[in-house]
Amino acid sequence: MKAGILGYGNLGRGVEAAIERCEDIELAAVYTRRDPSGLSIVSKNAKVKSAADLEDGREDIDVLVICGGSATDLPVMTPKYAQWYNVVDSFDTHANIPVHFADVDAAAKKGGRIGLISCGWDPGMFSLNRLYAKAILPGGHDYTFWGKGVSQGHSDAIRRIEGVKDARQYTIPVEEAVERVRKGETPDFTTREKHTRECFVVLEDGADAAKVENEIKTMPNYFADYDTTVHFITDDEMKRDHSGLPHGGSVIYSGETGIKGSRHVIEYSLKLDSNPEFTGAVLTAYARAIVRLNNEGVTGGKTVFDIAPAYLSPVSGEELRAHYL
């Protein structure tokens, strides 16, 4: 099958890297909203084209992976392209998922395509594990811990502070909280009890470190409710020690069965060297799935909840049953 990627930031490059490792998927083109002649990509055989070429469904691709931002890009792009192509996105603004889903569902149904939204690891694989666990053990408690990993949103928030040249923020789960949940306890945690935040900041020349530190620690929503540590480092240290985008976390579900209340703990955890490359790999597996489903006549808006696992794998049903079950 032939895939296209729209947008060539970290996530777009992650999808490209994932497709390189799939024998059954060929990257046809990377589409950009900028001037295509200014963009060079890793894949040798794929083209770089203008996003304008996608209009009216003219492109010969089976699926388009849309790698834009959730705030302003995806609410417009995903419904637009879903009328012409099978599309996958990683929309993660939780409060707006119902509206985004409705828009994509309508467009995809109109065009006879599938639009799968909110794919990746959270939302995505973590969501799946919350669903499976709760379906098996109704009435239990689920806990999601993120990290240790780089939060792009929090890093960006620090960069917007006056006097900050660069910043990297790590979200770190509180190990004691994780251990309590792993043991089957079901506490009500405050925000502060679940995660801490560690920030590495490069200052502009002459900036006031104490003032920046205070602005970070008191920033509402982002940092005020957490125990936050701030380290000031040099440009070189930032490049040397913080150039990766590792992430991960765990969904831990604790529930009971039986009259005596036998306790069961289900844990799904990820340790990722590269958040965008892993997210890209998940998007790619679901891109495969929706092409196959669309070939069977399925259309409309979908999420990871709607896709039977077998569709993600290039392996046949016989082989899956013989070797994976």
Added chain:
Amino acid sequence: MKAGILGYGNLGRGVEAAIERCEDIELAAVYTRRDPSGLSIVSKNAKVKSAADLEDGREDIDVLVICGGSATDLPVMTPKYAQWYNVVDSFDTHANIPVHFADVDAAAKKGGRIGLISCGWDPGMFSLNRLYAKAILPGGHDYTFWGKGVSQGHSDAIRRIEGVKDARQYTIPVEEAVERVRKGETPDFTTREKHTRECFVVLEDGADAAKVENEIKTMPNYFADYDTTVHFITDDEMKRDHSGLPHGGSVIYSGETGIKGSRHVIEYSLKLDSNPEFTGAVLTAYARAIVRLNNEGVTGGKTVFDIAPAYLSPVSGEELRAHYL
């Protein structure tokens, strides 16, 4: 929806316990191959009936959960009842899965029903996690560790030794091996390097402990390839300390993305107070799923790979997207 349970051993009672906690499923009857008048069950409103009542699809149930043994019961029972009812089983003889699947598929298609085989946690939830991980990160390595938990098969094997009155065998993962895999290493382990086996044995009066211990430790397939510890205990100690059936384990998958080979580790782990109650809970969630799928016109043989996760949950698609994604 109305469910029936065929067989009232540990697993049948586990399914009964799980159904008690589901608002949308009612246990209509437990079916037994013995004399129904001799069987008393926990559920107040369910009937106890003879397995003979199931003949020709006469019973008014939406799904039958078949709780028999994989060696001789399920290969006969699941295809037989799949021609009349939606059925779920926990068939776990890996080598025979393709044949069993073919038998159940043919019967279910003939009757317009769904027969879902090899459900539970391994095969079942562990299988799903192997599939998801490998679809996302092709070319990686998967490791399955079992325990700490009671293996019924190994306990039974010890009980068959002359001079043994009762026995309980725990399978224990080698922590060092688990830690290596968690760190992203991909070693080739021998059987001995992955698990140890710990046995608690009550002897018959006058039995030769040294002889029994030697027979256990040298038993081919079951113990000879493992580091095995044997403890001799009293009847009372067996009752007091080993009456539960805890189990669990982990599927750990390690794979790479990108040109530089970013490493990702995915781990799914279970800690279960009661193996049969958790297995029963998984069977119950899939029982719900296949009734809903069959109501949509789907028929034939299925495994956990074929079921979209949303079907397992009693919650609507809208609510799943709004609150679980």
